[in-house]
Amino acid sequence: MSGRKRNISRRNFIKTAGAAGLGTALATLSPVAPALGSNTGRTAEPMTVPTRPFGKTGVDVSMLALGGELSASDLLVFKQAFKMGVTYWDTADSYGWGKNEKAIGKYFAKFPRDRANVFLVSKAGTSDPQKLTEKLNTSLQRMNTSHIDLYFIHYVSNVEKELTDEVRAWAAKAKADGKIRFFGFSAHKNMANSLLAAAKLGWIDGIMMSYNYRLMVTENMKRAVDACAGAGIGLTAMKTQANFSANFYASIGSKTDEALKMTENFISKGYTAEQAKLKAVWENPKIASICSAMPNMTILQANVAAALNKTKISGNDKLRLDQYARHTAPGYCTGCADICESAVDFDIPISDLMRCAMYHHSYGDREKALALFNALPPDIKKNIFKADYTQAEKYCPQKIQIGKVLQQTCEDLQRRA
Numbered sequence: 001m002s003g004r005k006r007n008i009s010r011r012n013f014i015k016t017a018g019a020a021g022l023g024t025a026l027a028t029l030s031p032v033a034p035a036l037g038s039n040t041g042r043t044a045e046p047m048t049v050p051t052r053p054f055g056k057t058g059v060d061v062s063m064l065a066l067g068g069e070l071s072a073s074d075l076l077v078f079k080q081a082f083k084m085g086v087t088y089w090d091t092a093d094s095y096g097w098g099k100n101e102k103a104i105g106k107y108f109a110k111f112p113r114d115r116a117n118v119f120l121v122s123k124a125g126t127s128d129p130q131k132l133t134e135k136l137n138t139s140l141q142r143m144n145t146s147h148i149d150l151y152f153i154h155y156v157s158n159v160e161k162e163l164t165d166e167v168r169a170w171a172a173k174a175k176a177d178g179k180i181r182f183f184g185f186s187a188h189k190n191m192a193n194s195l196l197a198a199a200k201l202g203w204i205d206g207i208m209m210s211y212n213y214r215l216m217v218t219e220n221m222k223r224a225v226d227a228c229a230g231a232g233i234g235l236t237a238m239k240t241q242a243n244f245s246a247n248f249y250a251s252i253g254s255k256t257d258e259a260l261k262m263t264e265n266f267i268s269k270g271y272t273a274e275q276a277k278l279k280a281v282w283e284n285p286k287i288a289s290i291c292s293a294m295p296n297m298t299i300l301q302a303n304v305a306a307a308l309n310k311t312k313i314s315g316n317d318k319l320r321l322d323q324y325a326r327h328t329a330p331g332y333c334t335g336c337a338d339i340c341e342s343a344v345d346f347d348i349p350i351s352d353l354m355r356c357a358m359y360h361h362s363y364g365d366r367e368k369a370l371a372l373f374n375a376l377p378p379d380i381k382k383n384i385f386k387a388d389y390t391q392a393e394k395y396c397p398q399k400i401q402i403g404k405v406l407q408q409t410c411e412d413l414q415r416r417a
């Protein structure tokens with residue numbers, strides 16, 4: 001690409017997706033507005049998020065999926081998402097204790113014709129067929145729909161144990177009954193192993209897994225994604241921001257100055273780091289969609305702008321993300337629970353607790369962190385303070401100060417609960 005062309009592309013990206021230009025760029029965003037950066041003298045093209053094939057399902061899904069926990073007062077966000085082509089909607093029976101599913105149900109009651117154009121995903125955190133049936137029926141009722149397009153078992157970390165022949169039979173019956181179209185699972189830890197195992201099963205239609213600029217470069221994850229793509233499994237990335245809290249990690253002695261400088265540098269390029277992180281993931285065509293929590297119009301529009309912009313992030317930007325990932329590694333748990341949990345005498349779900357820390361310190365979602373933390377048995381909470389994490393810290397590929405992170409997170413959640 002010539003220097004001039006590169007500059008033009010950069011400017012267009014800034015206009016479409018940049019932090020400074022975002023407000024004005026998105027003020028014009030509507031389903032009939034021409035895409036910014038396109039030839040405005042030609043026929044206006046609908047400004048809708050592009051789609052990608054979802055594995056071998058035969059369905060094309062929007063490359064941006066509406067996730068997170070919206071409530072009934074957020075119908076405008078649902079409607080705008082729909083209008084912008086964000087028609088893959090992700091929820092779970094547990095999100096907001098059913099609040100999110102009820103909000104979707106309210107939307108479909110108000111706009112029943114939209115249901116046919118939404119690719120609806122929900123999840124249940126069980127492998128027990130009877131409980132799956134109960135939870136599926138509840139979700140259908142809450143969402144005011146006769147079927148769910150893709151139904152997940154939530155938070156699978158051991159495919160062999162959780163995706164049993166009974167579950168396979170259950171999924172086949174639910175499909176035959178017309179209650180679900182496709183079946184799969186979500187994976188927050190041991191992702192690579194779970195994906196590799198799922199690729200061999202032959203009956204998994206889709207997987208949503210943690211996947212971002214930190215994880216996508218590891219050999220394990222590359223192999224796992226390739227295996228699933230080869231097996232025709234549709235893949236959705238989540239946790240694409242892979243944030244870390246500089247303040248928190250500084251408080252336990254991690255060096256964050258360099259990381260902060262890198263963030264500033266990134267922002268100075270003219271677009272937000274958040275948008276660049278999305279684009280880095282979309283550059284892998286094997287990822288059908290990114291599921292993103294979009295609790296308000298600002299985030300929705302920023303993400304849509306990033307999806308619409310066709311400029312590829314530069315090699316330097318990728319390098320910057322890579323450097324940022326390396327310098328902030330001790331502030332991001334990659335979910336390889338088998339490594340650290342087997343190196344501690346007590347039975348402590350380190351990876352789950354790291355997730356609490358992430359929600360609390362990085363996402364500022366104390367309610368979610370507390371919900372996860374409070375679900376832990378009391379003896380596990382006590383043992384967190386007794387355990388010796390020396391070996392776990394030695395083996396941790398991210399070099400996380402596991403003991404300090406867990407203890408401070410637990411103290412904080414218990415003190416303020």
Ligand code: SF4
Pocket residue numbers: 332333334335336337338339340341350351354395396397398399400402
């Ligand atoms: S604490 Fe370290 S070893 Fe344990 S799951 Fe997280 S990244 Fe992996």
